[in-house]
Amino acid sequence: EAQVTQNPRYLITVTGKKLTVTCSQNMNHEYMSWYRQDPGLGLRQIYYSMNVEVTDKGDVPEGYKVSRKEKRNFPLILESPSPNPTSLYFCASSFGHNSYEQYFGPGTRLTVT
Amino acid sequence: GNSVTQMEGPVTLSEEAFLTINCTYTATGYPSLFWYVQYPGEGLQLLLKATKADDKGSNKGFEATYRKETTSFHLEKGSVQVSDSAVYFCALSALFGNQFYFGTGTSLTVIP
Numbered sequence: 001e002a003q004v005t006q007n008p009r010y011l012i013t014v015t016g017k018k019l020t021v022t023c024s025q026n027m028n029h030e031y032m033s034w035y036r037q038d039p040g041l042g043l044r045q046i047y048y049s050m051n052v053e054v055t056d057k058g059d060v061p062e063g064y065k066v067s068r069k070e071k072r073n074f075p076l077i078l079e080s081p082s083p084n085p086t087s088l089y090f091c092a093s094s095f096g097h098n099s100y101e102q103y104f105g106p107g108t109r110l111t112v113t
Numbered sequence: 114g115n116s117v118t119q120m121e122g123p124v125t126l127s128e129e130a131f132l133t134i135n136c137t138y139t140a141t142g143y144p145s146l147f148w149y150v151q152y153p154g155e156g157l158q159l160l161l162k163a164t165k166a167d168d169k170g171s172n173k174g175f176e177a178t179y180r181k182e183t184t185s186f187h188l189e190k191g192s193v194q195v196s197d198s199a200v201y202f203c204a205l206s207a208l209f210g211n212q213f214y215f216g217t218g219t220s221l222t223v224i225p
Binding site: 004031033035040041042043044045048050056058059090092097098099100101102103104105106107 | 117145147149154155156157158159162164202204206208211212213214215216217218
């Protein structure tokens with residue numbers, strides 16, 4: 001089954017702790033992306049990757065890092081300090097940019113206390 | 114810059130009512146335009162798209178027409194069902210650059 005998987009689905013952590021959210025796709029997509037969803041703000045792009053070893057910042061990259069060492073995986077690393085990281089995070093993938101449909105993972109709800 | 118503005122919600126309709134969710138955009142050049150739907154507890158999924166001016170995207174009874182003159186991509190459905198209750202996002206991918214831009218989402222509840 002074609003899908004995007006994310007782990008963990010739920011995460012509670014404390015301020016200052018570095019953590020990683022994994023994302024994997026099995027569709028051989030070249031483009032992958034991370035978004036955060038916040039009430040009243042919709043989805044905002046954090047980072048994206050056009051292909052292996054090619055990553056770039058989206059609109060809200062502060063406090064995050066990514067890497068793309070393999071085509072199928074695109075982990076999101078939340079570093080310390082991260083401004084206001086409590087949010088719902090989505091990974092997505094597509095064959096490319098422009099007119100291509102993005103396939104979204106189920107989301108990771110992160111709460112930072 | 115690039116941005117999407119969509120109608121604020123929440124929207125509550127009775128079953129079989131007509132639905133319109135407004136979406137306008139700002140972009141350099143001619144972007145591709147999308148509507149995504151998010152059901153409770155799930156990720157987003159593509160509902161429809163249009164890639165050039167005057168194109169009409171359609172799926173599951175929903176329609177939206179890419180209007181360059183008014184920079185709009187309004188979502189419509191003639192008769193909504195309870196199963197259409199979800200959050201709807203308008204989005205664009207700009208011609209220049211490699212990013213996607215989403216609106217704030219409009220929550221729709223359809224009551225029997």
